[in-house]
């Protein structure tokens with residue numbers, strides 16, 4: 001078991017779950033461009049148990065995604081355990097529990113970061129889920145924040161409780177729930193968590209460049225890192241990080257190589273969702289892909305209205321041909 005956990009957490013680059021972005025197509029693109037470990041967007045355990053057909057599609061994966069984790073959110077230990085039994089049919093390598101989501105809709109149900117205010121409930125969830133995983137090699141990870149607010153930073157004690165209850169690894173995004181995404185994440189808490197626990201720790205928060213990734217490892221001594229918003233509009237950052245960690249060299253792709261990746265991303269969504277849905281669904285990604293180019297506001301405006309695949313792609317290609 002320890003070998004499996006090590007293979008997931010030994011200086012690996014994890015793709016962060018980003019609801020609305022890291023769907024099956026984008027996970028594949030990120031995997032091809034340097035992500036070692038992929039996690040699904042959060043999926044409701046209640047949804048899996050009570051409305052399986054609708055919710056389970058979020059967990060779709062293919063062979064190229066492995067090692068692959070499915071993230072669940074919920075607040076009822078028995079339902080979380082039942083959801084685990086159901087999603088095992090998707091053959092994940094690990095199941096991740098969301099105890100960090102700050103969004104009202106999730107908090108209201110006592111799930112996500114609300115669980116950091118309710119350690120007894122959180123403990124019961126981990127114990128029930130671990131129990132449901134008995135006898136199989138699927139690992140359990142938990143994603144947490146620093147705590148609820150600045151007066152209640154409890155990630156170290158909470159982490160110890162999770163470790164005792166049976167989680168195999170913890171990912172820490174060191175912001176409080178009330179901070180949401182503002183300010184800087186406090187990496188010293190990752191260091192403290194690592195120092196106090198024996199299970200692997202995945203450090204997350206504000207990795208935007210290869211240098212940030214190296215700093216995260218050296219400042220916190222974490223076992224692996226997780227990258228989220230930094231890859232929006234540039235999934236190739238993952239490979240840049242990987243190369244930099246290996247060779248201390250920044251290797252950047254040419255604009256035309258980057259365009260090829262965008263094209264592959266688009267085609268992958270078309271394959272999964274059909275052309276017209278893909279054009280609409282890709283708009284948020286396109287707005288990231290086109291950021292920072294001179295005159296890109298006009299092009300974004302066009303892309304947001306157009307349903308013509310050829311015209312959309314040629315507008316993006318024009319930006320990416322200005323080397």
Ligand SMILES: Cc1cc2nc3c(=O)[nH]c(=O)nc-3n(C[C@H](O)[C@H](O)[C@H](O)COP(=O)(O)O)c2cc1C
Nearest residue numbers: 016017018019041042143173205206207227228229
């Ligand atoms: C749009 C968006 C969606 C997110 N969805 C999830 C999610 O489904 N599950 C989760 O645990 N965290 C989610 N997060 C949090 C990220 O996984 C990550 O912890 C956070 O963005 C900090 O890392 P970063 O600075 O590298 O982005 C989301 C964040 C954003 C911005």
